[in-house]
Amino acid sequence: MNEANVDRAVIDKVLAQIDKDEVVRFHQSLVRVPSVNPPGDVREAIALCEQSLKHAGFETRLVAVEEAKPNLIATCSGQPGPTLCFNAHLDVVPIGERSAWQHDPFGAEIVDGKIYGRGAGDDKASVAAQVMAAVALARAGVELHGTLVVNEVADEEVGGVSGAKMVVEAGHIKSDYVIVGEQTLNRVCVGEKGSAGTTITVYGRTAHGALPWEGANAIEGMAEVIAALRRELWPQLENRTHQYFHHSSASVNIITGGVKSNVVPDVCEIYIDRRLIPGEDPKLAVAEIDEIAQKAVRDIPGISVTVEGREQSLPATVSAPDAPLVRSMIEANRIIGGNTEPTGFSMATDGRFFAKAGCPTIIYGPGDPKLAHVPDEWVGVDELYEATRAYAVAALLLLGGE
Numbered sequence: 305m306n307e308a309n310v311d312r313a314v315i316d317k318v319l320a321q322i323d324k325d326e327v328v329r330f331h332q333s334l335v336r337v338p339s340v341n342p343p344g345d346v347r348e349a350i351a352l353c354e355q356s357l358k359h360a361g362f363e364t365r366l367v368a369v370e371e372a373k374p375n376l377i378a379t380c381s382g383q384p385g386p387t388l389c390f391n392a393h394l395d396v397v398p399i400g401e402r403s404a405w406q407h408d409p410f411g412a413e414i415v416d417g418k419i420y421g422r423g424a425g426d427d428k429a430s431v432a433a434q435v436m437a438a439v440a441l442a443r444a445g446v447e448l449h450g451t452l453v454v455n456e457v458a459d460e461e462v463g464g465v466s467g468a469k470m471v472v473e474a475g476h477i478k479s480d481y482v483i484v485g486e487q488t489l490n491r492v493c494v495g496e497k498g499s500a501g502t503t504i505t506v507y508g509r510t511a512h513g514a515l516p517w518e519g520a521n522a523i524e525g526m527a528e529v530i531a532a533l534r535r536e537l538w539p540q541l542e543n544r545t546h547q548y549f550h551h552s553s554a555s556v557n558i559i560t561g562g563v564k565s566n567v568v569p570d571v572c573e574i575y576i577d578r579r580l581i582p583g584e585d586p587k588l589a590v591a592e593i594d595e596i597a598q599k600a601v602r603d604i605p606g607i608s609v610t611v612e613g614r615e616q617s618l619p620a621t622v623s624a625p626d627a628p629l630v631r632s633m634i635e636a637n638r639i640i641g642g643n644t645e646p647t648g649f650s651m652a653t654d655g656r657f658f659a660k661a662g663c664p665t666i667i668y669g670p671g672d673p674k675l676a677h678v679p680d681e682w683v684g685v686d687e688l689y690e691a692t693r694a695y696a697v698a699a700l701l702l703l704g705g706e
């Protein structure tokens with residue numbers, strides 16, 4: 305790794321190019337664009353990023369499979385060397401009930417050092433910090449030994465099909481290091497949890513609600529399945545731990561069943577949001593749910609059950625703590641006075657697509673994940689500025705500028 309080769313003077317030269325007010329104004333301009341997904345039109349927000357990077361000297365291009373969902377790829381190349389990619393997303397979730405907000409969801413108001421708005425944290429804080437860090441590197445005139453790619457994308461909040469997933473799978477970016485910006489409170493996350501979403505369907509037999517003994521009640525069968533999972537599997541998951549992550553988990557998040565108040569239901573379905581720590585296999589995670597579900601209804605006459613995993617399931621990703629990417633980001637945090645203890649990210653990010661393609665990937669960004677998707681979402685001004693500085697230093701350490 306190159307960090308020893310980077311002069312403190314070079315780092316200071318780049319940091320001097322980061323203007324806090326400019327970072328905040330740029331972030332506010334992004335929050336004021338209501339790039340709500342659905343429908344997920346990010347053209348205006350992407351254009352703001354493209355303008356700034358182009359003006360700083362980056363080569364820019366847009367790739368899209370849906371017209372309203374362009375993805376920006378801005379590149380700055382120096383001497384031959386590795387490629388570092390910054391990635392974050394510009395689409396935001398809907399605001400929900402407007403009356404639940406004290407602040408204008410698209411006003412980017414600043415109160416007591418906090419910038420409020422939908423996407424203030426998730427994920428426009430990361431986008432703003434990455435773009436402003438890249439602009440500072442270019443303005444400082446530092447020649448990189450490698451290539452910096454800034455990839456701000458669409459579509460993350462609905463699964464990334466027209467966003468990062470497409471960008472990676474179509475081969476638009478090949479990178480040696482990827483830093484995905486999501487809300488980590490500016491902590492270095494060495495990876496993210498995996499998921500194995502599972503659908504359970506219990507089948508019974510319909511009958512008149514006044515003659516329930518003539519039928520087999522699918523909802524009551526499902527109650528047995530849920531009770532068995534809660535009794536036999538959930539406690540086991542709490543014991544599956546990893547040094548960088550919260551324990552393995554599962555939660556029944558959707559239930560459907562029944563058609564009419566006086567009809568015994570013949571179908572009941574649930575969706576289990578199953579999250580995996582490193583070492584857990586998505587297929588085995590579904591199989592162990594299946595085994596418990598089958599056993600739970602085995603002795604109930606007329607009731608059967610099927611268990612199916614989702615196609616998009618992926619294992620957790622984790623980088624070694626001594627990998628150059630992780631060490632550089634930690635060193636960057638040390639230099640700017642941030643947290644130097646690595647940790648893991650509990651939620652899924654676009655990083656999984658890069659990791660699946662074999663790119664070493666970490667997650668780092670300003671904002672608290674607990675504030676994502678809720679009313680009065682905010683990010684701290686200081687935190688936003690700190691992240692901008694950390695991204696810039698990490699890029700210097702990885703691409704060995706001089």
Ligand SMILES: [Zn+2]
Pocket residue numbers: 393426427460486
């Ligand atoms: Zn996000």
